[in-house]
Amino acid sequence: MDSLSVFPRRRLMKLLLAGPVLTAAAWDRLKAEAEQSITALSQKYIEDESPDGAYWEELRNFYAFENRFIMMNNGTCGPMPKPVFHALMQAFQTQMSNPYDVYNYQPTFTEAVRRKLAAFLHAEPEEVALVSNTTEGINLIVNGLDMKEGDEVLVTSLEHPGHINPWRLKEKRSGIKIRQVEMPLFPKTTDEIVGAFAAAITPQTQMISISHTVFITGLIMPVKELSRLAHDRGLLLLADSAHGIGMLDLDMKQAGADFFMSSPYKWLGAPTGVGVLYVRKEVLEKVWPTIVSSGWDSKKTAAKLDPQGQRADALLFALDEALNFNNRIGRRRIEKRIKVLSGYLKRELQKIPGVKLHTPLDATLSAGLNAFSVEGVDAARIVDYLREKHNLVVRTTGNREAGTYGVRVSTPIYTSFQEADLIVAGVRHLASRKT
Numbered sequence: 001m002d003s004l005s006v007f008p009r010r011r012l013m014k015l016l017l018a019g020p021v022l023t024a025a026a027w028d029r030l031k032a033e034a035e036q037s038i039t040a041l042s043q044k045y046i047e048d049e050s051p052d053g054a055y056w057e058e059l060r061n062f063y064a065f066e067n068r069f070i071m072m073n074n075g076t077c078g079p080m081p082k083p084v085f086h087a088l089m090q091a092f093q094t095q096m097s098n099p100y101d102v103y104n105y106q107p108t109f110t111e112a113v114r115r116k117l118a119a120f121l122h123a124e125p126e127e128v129a130l131v132s133n134t135t136e137g138i139n140l141i142v143n144g145l146d147m148k149e150g151d152e153v154l155v156t157s158l159e160h161p162g163h164i165n166p167w168r169l170k171e172k173r174s175g176i177k178i179r180q181v182e183m184p185l186f187p188k189t190t191d192e193i194v195g196a197f198a199a200a201i202t203p204q205t206q207m208i209s210i211s212h213t214v215f216i217t218g219l220i221m222p223v224k225e226l227s228r229l230a231h232d233r234g235l236l237l238l239a240d241s242a243h244g245i246g247m248l249d250l251d252m253k254q255a256g257a258d259f260f261m262s263s264p265y266k267w268l269g270a271p272t273g274v275g276v277l278y279v280r281k282e283v284l285e286k287v288w289p290t291i292v293s294s295g296w297d298s299k300k301t302a303a304k305l306d307p308q309g310q311r312a313d314a315l316l317f318a319l320d321e322a323l324n325f326n327n328r329i330g331r332r333r334i335e336k337r338i339k340v341l342s343g344y345l346k347r348e349l350q351k352i353p354g355v356k357l358h359t360p361l362d363a364t365l366s367a368g369l370n371a372f373s374v375e376g377v378d379a380a381r382i383v384d385y386l387r388e389k390h391n392l393v394v395r396t397t398g399n400r401e402a403g404t405y406g407v408r409v410s411t412p413i414y415t416s417f418q419e420a421d422l423i424v425a426g427v428r429h430l431a432s433r434k435t
């Protein structure tokens, strides 16, 4: 066996064909092999920060796409690498073979995952709640904060429905006011953004609520600078970072946000159904829990916002493995790879006559989500063409009235310059044939 091969295909098939009930030892062996091979890869290439090459090609073997397509829409749902899927299956298998362990053993793992997740985010374990997804995290914060009639929250026109609607509900119920900040749609500098928020603050403003990772344009909002502005003016800051975990090397201490939520099934490789909600410890007591069971009035940490009742702990085992997977590669290396790919893609796209980038070129204001439009070519046509011609999955985004309608392409770590080139070739072809 080649020392760098990952999950040798024949061996994996043999294990899978062994039937639905694999022994724990077999699963553990499979997991250990994956761990060792990633570590070996990382060690071998640790010095090699080159943007492309064998390291990334080998890494692609951890994914099991059907040959049909290459997923470049992680912004909606990313793939689970094989080791994560195996961890998930192993944990769910327990309910078939030994349900006793589902309630006696599996829940004891929760705090270990919380600690690992906190370390991954440079946060404290008491600041991390293990929720289901970003939308749930935002709802828990918006519902849990005491705000009175007339209090204002500042947002932009670029918020996701899962972010703006919890505020709309609160507006209707409690009479708070949502104010949309007049910010350039396609800003080029941090100052433009921070300046727009600074100018919008009034004596009634209590809160700034922004997308860290803007799903429509791929803009990465300057959370650190906006948190500083918010705190200087006595406000709270909520950052919806649905795409952040697994795409950016996140550091909650540096970011300074009071509330931060992310969906690890997009870029981190975790399964759907598990999400992260961070609450800065200094503001924990401002948030009431919304869904409670016994002990609600004595819990002081972010765990008071964890789902109550029986939960699918199997998801936490898979989240743990997704964190291992990312940690072995390295958060910094992941962010760098993603940004190198997207930088290349954007620069090449920009050379095509008629292409308008909706995402900044600046690597501090952008990351793995890349949006663009092509004059005279419908975005849906580009999406269909790339799927039919090259098996690449991308999506349309934005809307025509707002001027943000376009194509959105994700550049996750398992993609390469080759895929970026295919996107560019497809766009060039369509752009040259417009009427």
Ligand SMILES: Cc1ncc(COP(=O)(O)O)c(C=O)c1O
Binding pocket: 075, 076, 133, 134, 135, 136, 160, 162, 163, 211, 213, 214, 215, 240, 241, 242, 243, 263
């Ligand atoms: C910026 C943003 N916020 C919130 C969400 C909602 O995420 P989820 O469906 O995981 O709750 C998304 C989903 O893509 C998003 O892009």
